[in-house]
Amino acid sequence: MSDTPSAHKNLIFSGMQPTNTLHLGNYLGALRNWVKLQEQMPCIYCVVDMHAITADAGYAKPKELQAAIREVTAAYIAAGVDPARSILFKQSDVAAHAELAWVFNCVARLGWMDRMTQFKEKSGKHKERASVGLYTYPTLMAADILVYKATHVPVGEDQKQHLELTRDIAQKFNNDYSAPDFFPQPEPLILGTATRVMSLRDGAKKMSKSDESDMSRINLTDDADAIAAKIRKARTDPNPLPDDEKGLEGRPEAENLINIYAALSDESKASIITRYAGQQFSGFKNDLAEVAVAKLTPIAAKMRELLADPAEIDRILEKGAARADEIAAPVIKEVKALVGF
Template identity: 45%
Template sequence: MATQLIWRSPSARSLTKASILDSRVSPHNSLTVVLTGWRRCLSTRFSSDVHNGDLRVFSGIQPTGTPHLGNYCGAIAKWVALQQPPRRTDGPSESDALTSPTSRDDAPWTRLYSVVDLHALTVTFDAQRMPSQVHSMVAALLGAGLDPSCNILFRQSDVAAHAELAWLLSCITPLGWLQRMTQFKQKTASARTESSLGLLAYPVLMAADILLYRATHVPVGEDQQQHLELTRMIAMTFNDRFASNRVGGKEVLLKPFPMVEDDITTLGGTKRKSLSRIMSLRDPTKKMSKSDKSVLSRIELTDTADDIRKKMRKATTDAVSGIYYDRKERPGVSNLLDIFSAVTGQSVVQLEAQYANYSTGTFKDSVADAVIAKYVSVVSEGQFADGIAYIVSY
């Protein structure tokens, strides 16, 4: 299908209703800008083809600053890898047989990716910086390899239906379901201020994001699998309560399947392992995060080669000789092995054998060289700035 960068802009407003529904809209630098008319999109593009076996992927990323290595290995690399559709390794259960996509490998794939700025409001944020953070995220996504010729990329808040559906779903979601979410408990426990209703309802908005487009598959890491299962429960509740009586028994909200790590391969066909578990360089017991006060804790995709080498050399390790994987006893070294595996495609076992006798200092340099080879040539500072200028021009 024709690629669309769905973005609110003066050039988008000039499009007519006919042009929105016409897939032959003229591209501008490989990007077709379409008006954010969600009702028309839903009625024509996202409602009729799933039952015919077409597959649809949806995923989102928050615009909370420049993406870092953990973001790339967790979400962005999955999106890039999915530009060559993987073979389906999972299949629908008997209860899903009537509403799930078929498992044929030649089924058409639609990929929808969103910069989820509404989700970013659930934590402390700077309203003045939010627009530039959205632009920075989109520029980084394009620079990191997300091909606008085969993906749909849009800003969440430009589609009012996300918030509208979230409200409708919140009215049928038991409060206890949300209070049992592990992430809510963790964030509430670590919060310096009182948690908001938005933080509690975060999984409902996530469910709306997915169910709105009748996504069949969602790339998820370990920390999001609980939320996706909640999405399926909300969909089943909605269908049980409304669909059977109002639309001839057909399910209105499609229950999505998770795409876990083993379902996603790199462009070269190599299985990607441990890519959602990139930890902080300074505290390898915590995930790499943009909110960490120390810039030494993360490798940002716009870091220079010198920046990367400096951060790697300061990464927390230990005084034990040799290089081997042990998450419990050697979290720092294990984290570096995960990073090395993520950027090279080699398994941790292969890397352990190759670098077994290296000192941690020499090993850090090798990891830094691998990261630099992977990213610096792709997301250079100049490309990043040019990308932002291009996106702002819309």
């Protein structure tokens, strides 16, 4: 699997933005699954730095962006993504992403883009102030996937709509250019427990890199003391832990902590509930803190080790980009021939 995979076989593509520090939600919802998927089929994992400049947080901050790219790369590797087995690179190093995105801008329809809920959420009340890049983000995401003819994409619930658009773009391109089997219809992979990890301060909100409160999330760079403190201070309700899953209804904070415990310990939610039924949260939180520290502090330590040698991270990304380009270049060449460029 260390050889460059063909663009025509089963192939996984996924990526994350280098904006702010990755957290427990990124690990449980994505990274941990990426590591397992390496055993099943060839994988391409991208640091999507071109997406990072679509919002104000990543715009006109070149030094911060470069540091964030290295940090996210370090998080991938520390979590278990193997650059010798999977292709690991940054998006802007492979020009075919941008070239195919332009073609897809011309294939996609305004009506399709207007239905994208994430643009509405991110642009807020002042849509006219949002960047054009934020609006066309889904066509670049489609290009990221299809320039490798990827067949499977591990996605969170919030990205499912973008993947459906990717499938629509692939189908329309194939129809428009009389190439019925050129691009595949990539399938979503939604895996594992706790794919939606919620905020430690508000069980109704997803754990987020952009939340103002650092206490709302466990960062992958947090040390043991920080992890333990955040879990002990996580919001709960005054009632003891329930006897069964029905007892979690209307208790989002309690459910979130149980989900996190189950995911980190690779146990079922039901077994955690049975073990702690009727107990107070103080003892449960102490045990959860121990599990979280044991699982996450080695990742933070490995990240620190990797970040101490930024030149080596850059070399890993450059090597990965060369492998990615071997797959993308023939695809974009065929696209240009089909379009008539």
